[in-house]
Every structure is written in structure tokens, then in C-alpha cells.
Amino acid sequence: MSEHTESLHFIEQIVEADLDAGFSAGKLRFRFPPEPNGYLHIGHVKAIALNFNLGQRFNAPVNLRFDDTNPAKESIEYVNAIKSDIQWLGYQWAEERYASDYFDQLFAWAQELISKGLAYVDSQSSEDMAIQKGTPTQAGTNSPFRDTDSETNMKLFQEMADGKHEEGSLVLRAKIDMASPNMLFRDPVIYRILKKAHHRTGSTWCIYPMYDWTHGESDYIEGISHSLCTLEFKPHRDLYEWFLSNLTPLDHHYPKQREFARLNLSYTVTSKRKLAKLIEMNVVSGWDDPRMPTISGLRRRGYTPQSLRNFVETAGISKRENIIDASLLEFCVREDLNTKASRVMAVLNPVKLVIINYPEGATEMLEAENNPEDPSKGSRLMPFSKNLFIERDDFKEEANRKYFRLTLGKEVRLKNGYIIEGQSVIKDVEGTITEIHCTYDPDSKSGSGSEASQRKVKGTIHWVNQATAVAAQVNLYDRLFSDESPDRHKEQDFTDFINEDSFKQITAQVEPSLVNLTPGTNVQFQRLGYFVTDTDSTSDNLIFNKTVGLRDTWAKKGSN
Ligand code: ATP
Ligand code: MG
Secondary structure, three states, X not given: OOOOHHHOOHHHHHHHHHHHOOOOHHXXXXXXXXXXXXXXXXXXXXXXXXXXXXXXHOOOOEXXXXXXXXXXXXXXXXXXXXXXXXXXHOOOOOOEEEHHHHHHHHHHHHHHHHHOOOEEEEOOOHHHHHHHOOEOOEOOOOOOOOOOOHHHHHHHHHHHHOOOOOOOOOEEEEOOOOOOOOHHHOOOEEEEEOOOOEOOOEOOOOEEEOHHHHHHHHHHHHOOOEEEEEHHHHHHHHHHHHHHHOOOOOOOOOOEEEEEOOEEEOOOOOOHHHHHHHHHOOOOOOOOOOOOOEHHHHHHHOOOHHHHXXXXXXXXXXXXXXXXXXXXXHHHHHHHHHHHOEEEOEEOOEEEEEEOOOOOOOEEEEEEEXXXXXXXXXXXXXXXXXXXXXXXXXXXXXXXXXXXXXXXOOEEEEOXXXXXXXXXXXXXXXXXXXXXEEEEOOOOOOOOOOOHHHOOOOOEEOEEEHHHOEEEEEEEEOOOEOOOOOOOOOOOOHHHHEOOOOEEEEEEEEOHHHHHOOOOOEEEEOOOEEEEEOOOOOOOOOEEEXXXXXXOOHHHHOOO
8 A cells, every 4th residue: 555545545546556456557547427417516616626637637538528418408509518527627527428328238238138037128117116125125026028029129119219119118227136135126217208309419219227226337448446436336246247147248447436425515506407497596696696605606796716616625435425514615715815816805785985175086006915925926006085985884973983984074095095094974864974075194105105104093994095995796695595405405495595685786886907807707895895896897898707705704704
């Protein structure tokens, strides 16, 4: 064993042990096998990272294989989305493969099973077959078609493939053991009739192989050494091996299936089928809605590839299922954006601030550092004048000693600017403040080195210059579900826990430097959080999505 074994996760240890036992390193090969029936989600990131990181660690190829055996649910749109998501994460597959590439071989192998008396065509209804399956504690009963001779089965199977029978009228079943304690061994269906065009094979086929029959054989054809899947496939492992052991072997080793725990994230669901339901119900706008736990949704929300990779690596590879707290995901993106995102100023809930002793009509440019964590990011100049916007929440007419924002008769600093003191307010007939008047100390400019500039004031608030501010649409999000594990309730459906208030849209005033940001640019709105320009954002219609606040606020108030 290598001396680093302690730091390896259990899958890496399995691979190391195989190498130690003589398996040739040059024959290691992994794969990520998505079904193109939806977009990838955060759970898939774990499986992707696991396989591609193994490839990297052991210098072995990793295939991307589409498990495309159900044309009723699959499409080329999903294939393309899956490819671009994996590339966006920063991984590159060795070969792009499709289970449908193997339809001829799978068909020939099925004929081989028939000729060996290990498969038969069954014409019973699926209900009847289900009843005959028995229960885990009670043996099943044999199908009346179980002993049909090979010749007849071969002919019927060919007729199925030739389109001579209706959908649902016949299936091909492996003949294994109707009394097996493993229910999957009770003569599983391996082919069904499906008169649907396939996105790759068109109308060549009207029978399609089932998952269990396809998966192991596809791994085998590709020379996969370690076929990694989630724990729910553990009972399938014996069947995977049974199928392979009953075929005339190819000239290479058999793959080894091993299982790891799926990733579950709190306050969401990670299942393509359930996510598709949210779209169908119009709870979200699509697969890339920024509230979705899909890779495309997280990307639109402002998550970076690095943050997602760090997240799944921190969550780790284990044998036991658990639910990872969504705050870990947020921690990872905050940590990454802290070093990457430029600091800018935006006011989400603006109120006018007038500096009464500032010269009328004058504008000066104040220097602001782009990222104090990274001096190489440089600085920019921000226009400043008599009339500004500040955050309505940053002012109180009267406040106690612990209030460090703007109030009447006390000083605060305007970020990158001057020290001001609140003087008076103007209100409308309803009593809402429409303008705050203050004075400034002309000698207190940030960074000027003057004595006044070094005077300590308790608070600093952000602002934007009214005349040059740009209105921007800002999308604020909350969790999609009000329950920590919405799909783990026996009595209720996950859709019963949808949070109806997960989306809010406001108009903010932002500094003018943001007007030309390209979609997908991460920034930190100072004191507020990380935001990203939306896919649909343009310089005429700026749109920002809130990625995450600056601190973990979930623990405190249960919302973000
Ligand atoms: P879904 O229920 O979302 O459709 P799936 O398992 O059916 O998930 P596939 O496209 O078949 O989706 O999965 C491709 C690979 O990703 C499989 O190896 C699967 O085990 C893995 N995977 C899917 N969901 C998760 C998850 N939540 N955590 C870790 N791996 C996952
Ligand atoms: Mg699946």
C-alpha cells in the first residue's frame, strides 16, 4: 500500500488495493454516466468530481457516457446541457460515449442469453408479472412462459425488434431465480418495446434495453475498471455481475461496481424528476432558475466552478447517507468570491442624501480599491457630489449609542469619501423621509493623510452619486423549500413544502462602473453581499442576482 493511504477516501483505497494486488495502472478507467433526462444538479457534481478526480490522481481516462436508453424522457437539449455543465466545472472527458452506441452489441448479447436458455419472451401484463414476483419474504411464482424453447424466444425477440408487436405486449426477461432473496434476480425485464424515435438512433429501434442490462455491459465494452454509483444501486451489484458472467467475455477485465453515498442538500431536492416537476408547476422559471440546485441554476446564481468543487470535496466521499447543510455551500462560494469579486457600491433601498455645505454643481472623483484582498486588482474612480443615495436602513432620526450608522447630530464616514454629520430630514405628508440633509468635513477625505481623515468614527456606510447612478433590477432569493428535507416525509409530497416567498425583485441604484459588466460577472456590493450579473443583463437593462450575503444569516433568522 502507498504510504498516503490514511488520507485517501474509501474509493481511492479500493483502487490502491487493486493496484497493489496487481491490477495494471494503465488499465484504470472511470466514467460519469448521466441519463440525459434533465439537467445536472449539485448531487451530480459529487459523482463528477469523484470520477474526474480519480482520473487525475491515477492518471487514468474518464469517459462521459450518456445512459440514453429511454427515448421517451431524453433529448439532445439535455445532452448538450450536461456537456457544457461538466466543461464549465473544469473537467474534460477522455471519450464521449452513448449507451445507444452499443444497441447492436446489447441486442446480440440478449440473443446469446436466449440461446443459452437464460432469457425468454413474456407476454403477460406488467400487473401479472408484478404479482408473480412475490415479496422479499415469499418466493415468486414462475411465469407460464419461462420454459418456452430458445428457438421460439429467438423468433419472438426478433419480431419485437422488427416492430411486429405493440408497445407493452411483450418483454424479454432474464431467466434467473424467482425465489432469490434479491428481488432484482426474479427474472428482470431486460428489453421492452417502445415505439419512440431516439435522439441518436432515430427509428432504427423500437425495443430498448433496460438500465441493469445496459449499464454493466456498457462499462465492460468501454473497459471501465471501477464503475462507481450511488448506494441505491448496491442491490444491483450482484445482477451487474451475473449479466457479465453469462456473456462470452471480451478480451479484457470485468469492471467492478462500487457504491458511495449520494449527496443530499438541506432545504432542496436533488432528483431530476422532482426538479422537472418544479418547472412544470411554474414554481421556477426553468432548469437554470437561480433558486434551482442545478449546476446551471447555481451558475446563474453566481456560484463559481471552484466553489462547487470545494463544496463536494469538503462534503467528502462516504458510505453513509447524510444531509449536508446548505450553509456549507454558501460558505464555499463566499470564500471563493472573497478573493475574486470586485468590491462595488450599490444601494438597494435608496433615500436621497444632500450634503448642504458641499459646493453646488461640483463633482469630484474618489479613488476606491477594487479588492482589498487582492491589490493587483487596482482601483477605480467614483464620481462624488452634493447629492447622493444611501441605504434607507442606514439612517435613523434618533438612535441609541450602539447605532453606528447615520443619525442626526452624529458622524459617520461615507466609504472612500468624507465624514458627514446628520442635520435634518424632509418628509412627505405620510411622514416618510424623502431627503436627509447633512454636512461634511472637507478635510476628512479618505486616504488624504490629513489629520481629519484619520479621525476615528464608528460607522462607515456605502453610497452612490445620484447624478451618475444607474438603476438596476436586483433579484433576491430565499430557499425553495420551507422544510429541511422536503422529500423525506411519508405522508406529504415534497411540493407541500414549497416556500411561496423565495423570490423578490427590487430596483437598486448602482455605481456607474457597473454598466458594462458582461453577464455572469461576480461582484461584492459592499456591506450587502455577493451578486452576479444575470444571463439576461445588458447595459440598458442591468440585472443582478444575489448569490449570498456576506455572513451566514440562516442560523439566526432562517432566511437569507
Ligand atoms: P436523478 O434522480 O436526479 O435523475 P440519477 O441517479 O437518476 O439522478 P443519473 O443521470 O442516472 O441520475 O446519474 C448519473 C450519475 O450521478 C450516477 O452515477 C448517479 O449515481 C450519480 N448521482 C446522481 N445523483 C447523485 C447525488 N445526489 N449524489 C451523488 N451522486 C449522484
Ligand atoms: Mg437515473
